[in-house]
Amino acid sequence: MLSFQEKEAIIAKFPELTRKEVSMGRVNYHYEESLHEKKIVVRHLHENGNGFVYVGKLPQYEADKKGFINIRDFSAEELEEVLAESVRYLSSDPAGEPVNEAWINREGTELHLKEENGYFNLYYGENLEEGFDSAKEAHLYLKEEGFRLKSGGAM
Structure with a gap:
């Protein structure tokens, strides 16, 4: 499992994300240019390495009802890939283009x-x-x- 610091270093590769501290030592990362109502890409990243990434309705992920997946056990490559897909998803027209x-x-x-x-x-x-x-x-x-x-x- 990647540490909190390792996950933050990977997230830092995405300069379009803005770090916001929340309660209990957790951190969120927002994508302010999102074309969707949702702006949070990383939610509740904690010092224990737990956290969530927004994937909306991307078909390759089994997200919770709010569109997030748990990244606790993600490898560096998996985390970087899901972050890129999340930003790409939030950059797309929510009205949707044809599949x-x-x-x-x-x-x-x-x-x-x-x-x-x-x-x-x-x-x-x-x-x-x-x-x-x-x-x-x-x-x-x-x-x-x-x-x-x-x-x-x-x-």
């Missing part, structure tokens, strides 16, 4: 999920593999098949 995502499995196979005419189509290269009625249904299928959203997955 256009890249997903990858352990073997390196890449599939692309595209929202087209109200449907969510899954492509392997130029070939249509599957069609879904909702992004949630497509995301569930992809996860069950061992795929994860590719880092920087929006296309």
Whole structure:
């Protein structure tokens, strides 16, 4: 587990985040340029290493009802990746653009999920593999098949 200081050093790589001290020795980091109502990216980072990062509705994470995930046991790489994804998410238009995502499995196979005419189509290269009625249904299928959203997955 990374220490509080190690986590703060990783968070410091994101100059767009503003440090704010809160009660009981905890720290929050805000993204003031957020296009969403939510501005807190890191919540209640504590000296014991516990804390939470806002991931909203990003499909590759199982967030609590407020959109946060616990980062207590994250590696440096995992923490840096989730922070980048959180900032990217909060920088996107909350009205939402059509889904256009890249997903990858352990073997390196890449599939692309595209929202087209109200449907969510899954492509392997130029070939249509599957069609879904909702992004949630497509995301569930992809996860069950061992795929994860590719880092920087929006296309």
